[in-house]
Amino acid sequence: MSANIENIKQNPLNDKQLLKGRSKNVMQKYGILLVLLFLCVLMWILTPHFLTVTNLVNIVRQMSTIGIIAIGVTPIIITKGIDLSSGSLVALVSVIVASFAQGNYPLLIPILMAVVVGVAVGLINGTIIAKGLLAPFIATLGMMTAARGAAMLYSDGRPIGGLSESFKFIGQGTILGIPVPVIIFALVGVATWIILNKTKIGKYIYAIGGNEHAAVTAGINVKKVLILVYAYAGLLAGLAGMTLTSRIASGQPQSGLMFELDAIAATVIGGTSLFGGIGTIGGTIIGALIIGVVNNGLDLMGVSSYWQQIVKGAIIVAAVYVDSRKNRTK
């Protein structure tokens, strides 16, 4: 409060603006959280079972796969890019990891494979985009198709089962009562938040999205940053694929269908602007949870999954509309 008053004293002409700006910021900052809380209360009223610890934990666990991917996609979208390949990458990682999680391999091997495959695909995306060969949309669209094909090829189009118990722990186990996927989701979220807010590369990511041309002129190595950003998204998609494979206890070449769009939806609902330069990890996590709460609540109410898709679609459109309005008023 005292800081506020000081500010007003320093800028007597602008105090009104300052306050106006503050209240607008509050809405922008916490608006999406209020939406989540509102949805939770709504679901609680409609279906009392919604607000149980088991169910809430369940929602977060269900959303963790999409959530992890979305956390990787957020920095990409902040740079004004897009990644359509993450769903297919989940499938490719799934079948490769599964083949290394059978029998006597130590647990480290499948984990390492998930990281290697994810980062490799991300590096290819990032390199093509950073060199300016193709626009992010096209580059990752191609990768989406190719990675899916590679997953089919690797597994002969069949699921890979017989995974070791130790590997299944990643998707099915709990630590202190918390499901492991939720822990991974949380760790990835914290790590990415630190990268975006506390490091140089984080500032660069926002700068590139804000104005790539200016970023070049300011001496930022834009290519390097873009390659890293896409590689990081690949890494997280790899981790998501690994977690999913462990949870369903089989490598599925058909898994991860449409995941890239759910991840983008979570990111955009969470306030990340497709125009670049704006976005937060907290927003993306809340965006993922909103999708989760809506799915779960409608499930509990016995609403058909077809209707669920329509509701989800409406939420995405509404979120992007709000985003474009925000940009227009500038």
Add this chain to the structure above:
Amino acid sequence: MENNYILEMENITKEFPGVKALDNVQLKVRKGTVHALMGENGAGKSTLMKIIIGMYTPDKGRMIFDGTEIKLTNIHDGLDRGISMIHQELSPIPEMTVAENIFLGREPTTFGGFIDRKKLTSMTLDLLKSIGINIDPNLKMKELSIANTQMIEIAKAISFNSKLVIMDEPTSAITEKEVAQLFRVIKSLKEKNVGIIYITHKMSELYEIADDISVFRDGKYIGTERAEKLNKEDLIKMMVGRELTQLFHKPKSKFGDVVLSVQNLSANGHFQDVSFEVRKGEILGFAGLMGSGRTEILEAIFGLRNPDQGEIHIHGKRVNIKSPQDAVKNHLGFLTEDRKLSGLFLPLGVGDNMITVHIDNYVTKGFLNKNRIKSDCLKKKEQLLIKTPSLEQAVANLSGGNQQKVLLARWLLKNPDILFLDEPTRGIDVGAKSEFYDLIFDLANQGKAIIVVSSEMVEILGLCDRIAVMHEGHLAGELTRKEATQELIMHLATGHSLDELDNKLEVMESILT
């Protein structure tokens, strides 16, 4: 009593976040007259026009149009009441015909709801004839010259039976002959008792066409005078608020060692064989016409463009700059020409915009030290007098002058030895300009070597210790502060050599004596 005024704007105030665009201004336009609006960029003219046509709503103030107080909420509202505007940037639909463009959205229709082409053509012909323009209504807009496009825009503005027409620099794209035609149109409008608000930067046409002149400066109303009672000198004083020469300091003449030396630098198609030096504490100016290669030279030195040949030495050592990263490492800084295109990160905050170049300095063990960032940014904010409510304010909400200061702060945090300033005061108001000039002189006194590219003669002449003049990619000549005059610079910039001028002077002298 019949009201003499078509428009009376009273006590208009309009604020944008962080900027007071208009501060309690007024404007009274008489019927059947041309009212010229003068003021530097950022004086608030365009904001006031946008309020008059209904694009913006004022925070405070009254608008009286044709004797009744009105409140406009959108442009259509304004058009319906008879207020139209010819914008500086033309926006025709190139694939449609002249007639279709003029009556877009108001086409005459037949009973079936189809467009009545015959009537459309005849209406257009009548309209064009009434203002003495001879253009085929069925030509496509893309077939017209820029000047004729302008004429069609004017015809369109008139076609709304407007009682008030606003013209924003209508002559910026047309030839003298067409200007004469435009002035005839304006006279015929005056005879129809239409009021005209005319925005221009050209003094000569101002006195030819204007009845009244109002001057704005820094969002404030300065005054209104009958054109015949206001001479040029007084008008400039009203616009600028002080004599222009007061903006600049006394020059100094002692400089340090050569900091940057460029030899035989060429980039094919842009500039050839350019050599020059800048010393510690010296301000070197690059003058020349648009496209003469001034900006491209800076870009080539800075690693934004690959030179084909030539050498660059910094502090006496040959350097090989392949990218802006290399340039920054070699103590160069570059305030680029177009701050929105290649300078600002518009969605980001003021602080985040400042630290981009110097960010390495704030990293300890991989993490950013927010406290040091904040204190350094606040120091620069105070030092450069940047007006912003906070460091978190999106830089997009600042005025042009303050945005430019944020970009200068970005480079000053890094503290480069050599600073390139490309059109440093473009599009910023006169008050901010003078502050900016002070800053540039301070930097030179601190021992920075500075290169200024500017299209404003006054700026080049006032700021620079030495002036290099470019002509079509070649260095046409170099002038010292003492030698340089506006005429001499133009002489070189248009491709004449100094020898030629000397000869001419000798010839003239011999004739005179």
